[in-house]
Amino acid sequence: MTTRESTRPLRADAVRNRQAIVEAAYTAVRRDGVNTSLDDIAKAAGVGSGTLYRHFANRDALVLAVIEEQLAALARSGAELADATPIEAVERWLTEYIDQAGTFQGLSATLVSTVPDRGGSDSCHRARAAGAELIDRAIAAGQLRADTVPDDLLDLAAAIAWVGEHVEPDPARTGRLLRLCLAGARST
Amino acid sequence: MTTRESTRPLRADAVRNRQAIVEAAYTAVRRDGVNTSLDDIAKAAGVGSGTLYRHFANRDALVLAVIEEQLAALARSGAELADATPIEAVERWLTEYIDQAGTFQGLSATLVSTVPDRGGSDSCHRARAAGAELIDRAIAAGQLRADTVPDDLLDLAAAIAWVGEHVEPDPARTGRLLRLCLAGARST
DNA sequence: ACCTGAACACCGTTCAAGT
DNA sequence: ACCTGAACACCGTTCAAGT
Numbered sequence: 001m002t003t004r005e006s007t008r009p010l011r012a013d014a015v016r017n018r019q020a021i022v023e024a025a026y027t028a029v030r031r032d033g034v035n036t037s038l039d040d041i042a043k044a045a046g047v048g049s050g051t052l053y054r055h056f057a058n059r060d061a062l063v064l065a066v067i068e069e070q071l072a073a074l075a076r077s078g079a080e081l082a083d084a085t086p087i088e089a090v091e092r093w094l095t096e097y098i099d100q101a102g103t104f105q106g107l108s109a110t111l112v113s114t115v116p117d118r119g120g121s122d123s124c125h126r127a128r129a130a131g132a133e134l135i136d137r138a139i140a141a142g143q144l145r146a147d148t149v150p151d152d153l154l155d156l157a158a159a160i161a162w163v164g165e166h167v168e169p170d171p172a173r174t175g176r177l178l179r180l181c182l183a184g185a186r187s188t
Numbered sequence: 189m190t191t192r193e194s195t196r197p198l199r200a201d202a203v204r205n206r207q208a209i210v211e212a213a214y215t216a217v218r219r220d221g222v223n224t225s226l227d228d229i230a231k232a233a234g235v236g237s238g239t240l241y242r243h244f245a246n247r248d249a250l251v252l253a254v255i256e257e258q259l260a261a262l263a264r265s266g267a268e269l270a271d272a273t274p275i276e277a278v279e280r281w282l283t284e285y286i287d288q289a290g291t292f293q294g295l296s297a298t299l300v301s302t303v304p305d306r307g308g309s310d311s312c313h314r315a316r317a318a319g320a321e322l323i324d325r326a327i328a329a330g331q332l333r334a335d336t337v338p339d340d341l342l343d344l345a346a347a348i349a350w351v352g353e354h355v356e357p358d359p360a361r362t363g364r365l366l367r368l369c370l371a372g373a374r375s376t
Numbered sequence: 377a378c379c380t381g382a383a384c385a386c387c388g389t390t391c392a393a394g395t
Numbered sequence: 396a397c398c399t400g401a402a403c404a405c406c407g408t409t410c411a412a413g414t
Binding site: 109112149152155156158159160162163166167173176177179180181182183184185 | 297300337340343344346347348350351354355361364365367368369370371372373
Binding site for chain 1: 386387388389390391
């Protein structure tokens with residue numbers, strides 16, 4: 001629930017400040033996208049700019065904190081999809097992933113770049129691992145080609161969210177693009 | 189060959205300056221990506237920053253000027269692919285499109301956003317029209333599903349280039365992602 | 377007609393001083 | 396231990412003055 005690595009508990013005012021920063025950041029990125037002014041976020045949170053940097057080393061760390069809960073939900077949702085067929089579970093999970101990645105302008109780039117070996121956040125890694133597990137299950141069930149690479153589908157999903165950032169919002173199109181990719185990965 | 193709308197001929201020094209700006213911009217975006225400093229580009233071109241803005245209203249206009257020739261080549265390449273089967277022509281054209289979109293960091297966003305109805309540049313529109321024509325031919329030949337939307341494949345191709353910007357360069361992976369999308373669009 | 381470069385507003389980041 | 400906010404470096408954009 002926190003990006004801090006230290007095990008030392010935070011002082012009470014520090015906890016409040018951190019929370020205020022994340023909430024202000026959520027409002028700001030929703031309105032202006034991921035590249036909105038960090039100084040404005042600090043001002044809206046009622047803290048000095050230095051306090052923002054004390055809690056979040058860079059913009060990506062703050063963005064990941066903003067979507068921390070959504071990523072945790074994605075990591076958990078594998079179990080909730082247990083009743084569906086493997087391929088249905090994959091489609092529903094990836095749909096949710098795309099929806100989350102489209103929460104605000106620029107977020108898809110934060111999610112796609114967090115491949116395990118390049119130091120993406122733990123929460124992002126765990127979410128993607130949950131998706132990869134569903135994909136692996138669909139492969140084992142013979143519903144996806146045996147040579148399917150889970151990261152390929154995960155990154156294509158993020159890429160579909162990215163396309164959505166650049167054209168008019170169109171959920172029907174997003175679904176169409178995802179189904180096209182899944183059809184390409186289906187075993188014949 | 190120029191983004192200027194006016195029909196008035198440019199003064200000789202203006203022509204030189206414009207050319208110098210585009211060449212300096214090419215070097216700069218290759219090295220530092222699409223968001224490199226415009227002021228540095230002006231300096232490298234040996235002109236004042238105001239001159240850069242006189243020729244290019246915004247960053248996108250400059251970026252499009254930088255890849256003007258490549259876009260023109262893409263627009264022309266439809267004819268060069270006449271000997272291939274329709275589906276092969278599509279794959280080869282989209283491969284080229286992805287390659288061009290990956291010329292420097294950030295370019296894929298410039299190319300995907302130029303859908304016809306949102307005022308993208310003419311050259312970009314023409315290039316995409318050439319790709320769409322090849323796709324239409326493959327549909328007519330029964331090699332792609334009848335309900336395939338050409339813009340879907342074009343934007344997925346740009347999206348694949350975008351993925352390539354965020355992970356280690358890997359041409360094999362790019363090809364794999366493209367073939368996956370094409371397999372999804374193939375008629376069964 | 378076009379160019380120059382100073383001026384302005386703005387932003388990310390650091391850090392000395394304060395509690 | 397944490398916070399503040401001034402200070403610094405930098406960037407995009409405009410525009411008065413110059414040729």
